[in-house]
Amino acid sequence: MRKNIVAGNWKMNKTLREGIELAKEVDQLLKDAVINCDVVLGVPFIHLASVVQAVDSKKIGIAAQNCADKESGAYTGEVSAAMIKSTGAGYVILGHSERRAYYGETPEMLKIKTELVLKHGLKPVFCIGEVLEEREKGIHFDVVKAQMAASLFDLSAEEFSTVTLAYEPVWAIGTGKTATPEQAQEMHAFVRRTIADRYGKELAETISILYGGSANPQNAKELFSNPDVDGGLIGGASLKAADFKAVIDGFNK
Numbered sequence: 001m002r003k004n005i006v007a008g009n010w011k012m013n014k015t016l017r018e019g020i021e022l023a024k025e026v027d028q029l030l031k032d033a034v035i036n037c038d039v040v041l042g043v044p045f046i047h048l049a050s051v052v053q054a055v056d057s058k059k060i061g062i063a064a065q066n067c068a069d070k071e072s073g074a075y076t077g078e079v080s081a082a083m084i085k086s087t088g089a090g091y092v093i094l095g096h097s098e099r100r101a102y103y104g105e106t107p108e109m110l111k112i113k114t115e116l117v118l119k120h121g122l123k124p125v126f127c128i129g130e131v132l133e134e135r136e137k138g139i140h141f142d143v144v145k146a147q148m149a150a151s152l153f154d155l156s157a158e159e160f161s162t163v164t165l166a167y168e169p170v171w172a173i174g175t176g177k178t179a180t181p182e183q184a185q186e187m188h189a190f191v192r193r194t195i196a197d198r199y200g201k202e203l204a205e206t207i208s209i210l211y212g213g214s215a216n217p218q219n220a221k222e223l224f225s226n227p228d229v230d231g232g233l234i235g236g237a238s239l240k241a242a243d244f245k246a247v248i249d250g251f252n253k
């Protein structure tokens with residue numbers, strides 16, 4: 001009914017040559033493998049065109065990690081959705097907590113970015129998630145709901161149907177402190193209910209909701225076994241082909 005997806009987020013790692021090498025290794029490991037999910041690699045902008053060429057596009061989708069909030073023009077250093085599309089990439093990760101925290105990305109900017117990504121026929125992988133203090137205060141559900149409402153809920157149902165969500169509790173990112181399977185399932189079910197309230201249950205059931213935050217070969221299977229966890233957005237463990245493949249294998253019976 002909905003897709004399982006394992007997406008890597010390389011963040012700001014790997015030179016171009018190293019990135020092509022890693023993509024080829026992942027491609028090779030998946031070549032004859034039976035896998036039960038879609039696979040996406042989220043790579044730095046300058047890697048996009050080369051990595052698209054380096055892998056079998058039937059097996060591996062490619063994502064940018066951000067895009068500009070402007071269509072085109074005098075915005076030095078920015079990369080537009082149209083440019084990303086022109087590389088052959090199919091996805092854009094938006095709203096990662098690192099971009100919200102370190103680069104001042106606001107819900108309003110992310111709304112514009114989402115609209116531009118959709119306009120250019122790309123699929124957003126939209127990140128949501130609370131910081132530790134918000135969880136400790138017990139407002140994590142409100143925070144996540146507000147993030148979705150502010151950036152996504154003006155989309156039409158048709159537009160929203162192309163969005164993948166990634167729940168990434170900020171306290172679990174790069175910390176080795178994974179959310180428990182129960183915490184992940186609880187929030188994913190909440191996210192799906194929130195989507196259902198806005199777009200209806202039928203559409204909500206088709207949306208893939210990925211978990212991100214210290215997911216690794218050891219915990220992937222248990223996380224993915226939850227009914228509302230449809231895959232993962234993988235940081236550190238996506239930087240080694242064997243580890244990333246082992247996370248993908250979390251979907252094998």
Ligand code: 13P
Nearest residue numbers: 009173174213214235236
């Ligand atoms: P880690 O898997 O390194 O915790 O990173 C998660 C993440 O931020 C993916 O976008």
